[in-house]
Amino acid sequence: MSRDLLITLPALNEASNLPEVLAGLREHWPSAALLVVDDASSDATAAVARAHGALVAVLPFALGYGGAVQTGIKYGLRRGFAVVVTFDADGQHDPADVGPLVEAVRGGADLAIGSRALASGSYRGGIGRRFGRAVFTGLARALTGLRLTDPTSGLKALGPRGQALFAVSRFPDRYPDADALVLARRARLTIAERPARMRPSRNRRSMHGGVGSLAYGLNMLFSLFVAATGRDLHPKE
Amino acid sequence: MPTRQIVVFLGLVLVLLVAILELVRRRVLRVEYSWLWIASCLTTVLLILRYDLLVELTELVGAVVPTSTLFFLCILYLALLCLHYSIRISDLTHQVKDLAQEVALLRVHRSEAAPDDDDASPRVG
Secondary structure, eight states: OOSSEEEEEEESSOTTTHHHHHHHHHHHOTTSEEEEEEOSOSSSHHHHHHHTTOEEEEOSSOOHHHHHHHHHHHHHHHTTOSEEEEOOTTSOBOGGGHHHHHHHHHTTOSEEEEETTTSTTOOOOOHHHHHHHHHHHHHHHHHHOOOOSOTTOOOEEEOHHHHHHHTSTTSOOSSSOHHHHHHHHHTTOOEEEEEOOBOOOSSOOOOOSTHHHHHHHHHHHHHHHHHHHSOOOOOOO | OOHHHHHHHHHHHHHHHHHHHHHHHTTSSOHHHHHHHHHHHHHHHHHHHTHHHHHHHHHHHTOSSHHHHHHHHHHHHHHHHHHHHHHHHHHHHHHHHHHHHHHHHHHHHHHHHSTTSOOOOOOOO
16 A cells, blocks of 8 residues: 555444445545544444455543544654545535545645635535534635635645644644644645535534524634634644 | 640641651552642741741731632632643643554554454443
């Protein structure tokens, strides 16, 4: 297996979606290493992933989406992969969108993000989420001049410098979100965006809704402030 | 301060002090954490024996009765203690996360070395 491309999939109880998702990735990327990070699932996620030829990192207890993604990135960083792609295990991402992201990183970007907003006809979430995304995108832009269209996208490709930043212990690990991108910007990473179509998640485990969205909003607001004004995070060299 | 009060409270503080020392001796409480509690006990002893210090302090901060000064300081002290623990917990949260990730990465490493050795590892929690 070449040390060129690692595709890592954080997975929580995705045993039913994984066969199709892994098969799709394998078809597009026959030589890539696939790593499923099992966030302490209660179903057969790990066994299914193994049966479909993926490497599996089983977490001893659930860390949540961000902690699981970070586990995969740490693996890629330690093994010296040139490109690490983070890909959702629930089938909402399209393997065909990985190509342009990988190309962007090979072309010099430290971080490439798959954006729903750039893809015509992509699912973009309900009105509440779209509103929230617009607010935080605007804030991130006001704080750092960062022009990005889809900060909550989980589909990303990272070069070595991007991996090193995202692997820092105190890197925000709650969701993929605008605060992470503000930090990437502060660390002077080169950031690119490419269109990506997304389907509505089949396995809904979204935590944004009702009182949750208010808490999420306040948390994100504060997190953005911290990312923009807080102490620098230094990746280990 | 009436003698009866002095005796009662000195007795209580003494019991607490002995309990803390015993906890440290049994290695339940770490030495570096025990200083905080020992210092609190000694401050209490000081205030029991030298009530006039509390009265002076009350005048200094402009409070009306010494009890309010005492309660105010206690609450402030407990709030700071909570803050201290929050910081420790944040620290520990990062450490636990890093350790869990390390475990997961070692499991990948092991399965790469011996692919047939399927994961029979017990799950925590």
